[in-house]
Amino acid sequence: MFFQQSYVIDKRITPRFIRYERVDLWIGIVLVIIGGVAMMGFAAHTFAGKPEFGNFADAGAVAAGMEKYFGRLPAVLFAIALIDACVIGASAVLLSMAYALGDVLSVRHSLHRKPTEAKIFYALYFGLIIVAAGLVLTPGTPLGLLTNLVQTLAGVLLPSATVFLLLLFPSISEWQILGLLGGGTALGVMIALGVKAFERRIGVSAQDEPPLDLGLRDSWRMPALHQLAPARITLLNKVWMLVLRGYLVIAAGLLLFKLFQLATAGALAA
Numbered sequence: 001m002f003f004q005q006s007y008v009i010d011k012r013i014t015p016r017f018i019r020y021e022r023v024d025l026w027i028g029i030v031l032v033i034i035g036g037v038a039m040m041g042f043a044a045h046t047f048a049g050k051p052e053f054g055n056f057a058d059a060g061a062v063a064a065g066m067e068k069y070f071g072r073l074p075a076v077l078f079a080i081a082l083i084d085a086c087v088i089g090a091s092a093v094l095l096s097m098a099y100a101l102g103d104v105l106s107v108r109h110s111l112h113r114k115p116t117e118a119k120i121f122y123a124l125y126f127g128l129i130i131v132a133a134g135l136v137l138t139p140g141t142p143l144g145l146l147t148n149l150v151q152t153l154a155g156v157l158l159p160s161a162t163v164f165l166l167l168l169f170p171s172i173s174e175w176q177i178l179g180l181l182g183g184g185t186a187l188g189v190m191i192a193l194g195v196k197a198f199e200r201r202i203g204v205s206a207q208d209e210p211p212l213d214l215g216l217r218d219s220w221r222m223p224a225l226h227q228l229a230p231a232r233i234t235l236l237n238k239v240w241m242l243v244l245r246g247y248l249v250i251a252a253g254l255l256l257f258k259l260f261q262l263a264t265a266g267a268l269a270a
Helices: 001-012 017-045 059-070 072-105 119-137 143-157 157-165 175-202 216-221 235-269
Strands: none
Touching: 001 072, 001 157, 017 059, 017 072, 017 175, 017 216, 059 143, 072 119, 175 235
């Protein structure tokens, strides 16, 4: 999300190109899904019924397994495709982090600016690249464990991925997952209705907004942050913020617990 909104702004395009950006986004989503499904498919076909099944170590082990069972060419092609995906992914993730930190720190953050004009932005970007490269190239780094943890963290930070986060814990059944999701949804609806009823009782209502002039959409520009009016935080907004914080606390606790389990298991195996 950070990358999407930042790189669109960095392209210096106007709102009338938004529909093309949406097409570009959907094409990218379809291609990534096809690639992901293909990788899961041939990995499952490679290791189904084999000793390596369910014992993921890292991408290098996957390539070695493909060479073991299907020859060198598929393994080389897999490695090349994975390197390409890693370079693109690392560039996008690290750039989006530099964009986000630039927003938070209120400094110039754009690839259109020279390094001398956005020193903090470029320092953050290149610094993150150096840290990531150093971590990957350090001998003995558990890359497979880090890969799993990073992907889990992505699920934690995206509440919509709760069901996939729960699937990381094999002791939870499908019916328990459905029960948690259904119960959480029902509880959320009850809280929302209760808050709305309370606001109506005390006479709280949304102010009438002036009609929008759609003719100005193509020439609209985002005002500077200091020109924006403070956000109106309603009681319902506060309730959902508390719900979100509670979710993050619980999910982060589960992630730390899983990290401790994996680290302990790895230490015992060593």
